[in-house]
Structure formats: structure tokens, C-alpha cells
Amino acid sequence: MADVKRVLPAVDAESREFWEAAARGEFAYKRCVSCGRAHWYPRPHCPYCHADGTTWESTAGGGTVYTFTVIRQNSSSAFRDWVPYAMGMVDLDGGPRVFARFVGDISGLAVGSRVEVSHERVGDVDVPVFVTAAEVP
Template identity: 35%
Template sequence: MSTTEPRAADKPRPVPIEVTEPFWSGLRDEEVRLQRCDDCGAWVFYPRHRCPSCLSAALRWHTVSGRASVYTFTIARQATHPAFADEVPQVLAVVELEEGPRLTTTLVDVDPDEVCVGLAVLPVFDRDEDGTVLLRYRPAR
């Protein structure tokens, strides 16, 4: 019997679609981009065609700082997928951006025992060998 080690290329990858492409192209440019409603001013994440607050279609993309704080988190001590086995323990978090929206991410460059709700974090643009860029966060030390 033979076994093969999972490769980074075996990790699940995002599949951008029309409405999400500006977000992903922003990450490739090392920018965090969010939609904002021109009618009610609400910041919107995840990307969509209509504002969830007022149902307007007047959504435009804006580059934001990406600064955030940890809203909640968990520490995965078992890999959620075989290709992530070398990344445990993995700190999975929901961060709240300064603009208000929350997003799910992975915290990097942090001791899991030092993570707490309210921890200030900054964006990390994690580019893999295939050119895919994921938005991670690290403590703002």
C-alpha cells in the first residue's frame, strides 16, 4: 500500500464569480475591497448584487484599510482537510472590520494561547504557488 502526502495545490480554492471578482482582484493587488451602498451608506460583505439593508442595486467597490478586531475565534487542533495537516493548530476567526462587516479568516503569526476577542489585527495577503491570494490576519503588534 502506498500513501501520498497532500500538496498545497490539493487545498480547496475559492472560485471567483462575477459579483465577487472585484474582491479577489483586490487581494491580488494586496488591497481589501468592500462594497458600499450609494443609497443608504451600508458596507456590504459578502459581495452581492443588492444591498441587504435597503435592497438598492447601487453598490460600489471601495478600498478599505482592512484593519479589524477579533469578533470570535476557535482553535482547530485537528486538520479540517488533509492538505491542512501541517497548519494545526489553526486559529479560525471571525474578524470585524473597522467599517463594520465581519468576515471569516485564519489568524497567522500568532500563538493560539494569546488570541482573545477584541484583539486588533491587520491583513496579510497570503499568495500561494498557484497565484491564489487569500486574506489572512495577524496581530497588530
């Protein structure tokens, strides 16, 4: 099997604020200026009311696990060193539901678990990940 490398995120005009927030230890998302709903992934227009105006918000806090799965096999060379690892979705406190990778001790992870925003350095950027609240010092 070919050796596959993990693809680094592209930092461009659309995503720059997200990566800058990540470098500050925060998770950035967008909120609609018309209906007030938060959404993820960041878009220049609202996915709920289709208004043409959104603003950035961010949190360094936590959220609640909405769903997750534990991956116990992955033959890709980009991910096999992570096995077992957990991916899922988190309802950010006051924010939207976001896609998430969970790091650290995932043995106690459950739907409804409290998690906190953390970051993992990948190349030149900090990629947001989540740790269980019990692991936060």
C-alpha cells in the same frame, strides 16, 4: 482517507475586484449606495435594505477580532498541516464583519485583539488573512 487538496478560489466577473484588491494587499468589500451600510460577502444588492446598487471599497488596514476558535484537530489532508490554526470573524475598521483566518502567532489572540490584513499566496491568487497587530513590522 483520500488525499484532499485545498480548493482554489474562482476568479470571475463577480469576484474579480476582490481578487484584484487582494493582489494590492487590500481586503475588498461592498457598500450600499442607498443606505450606506457595508457588507460582506460581496453582493450586487444590499442585504439590509435590498437596494439594487453597491460599490466596492477596500482597506489595507486592520480590524478587531469579534470571535474566533482554534482548530486543534483536522484530519483533512488539505488542512492538517495548519494545525493548530484559528478561524473567526473580524470587524474591519469602517467596514463590515468578515470571516477570517488568522496566521502567525495565534497564542495571544483574543476577542477584541487588533489584527491587520495580510495575504497568503495560493495558486495564482492572494488570499486575505489576518495577523495580530503586534506582528506587523
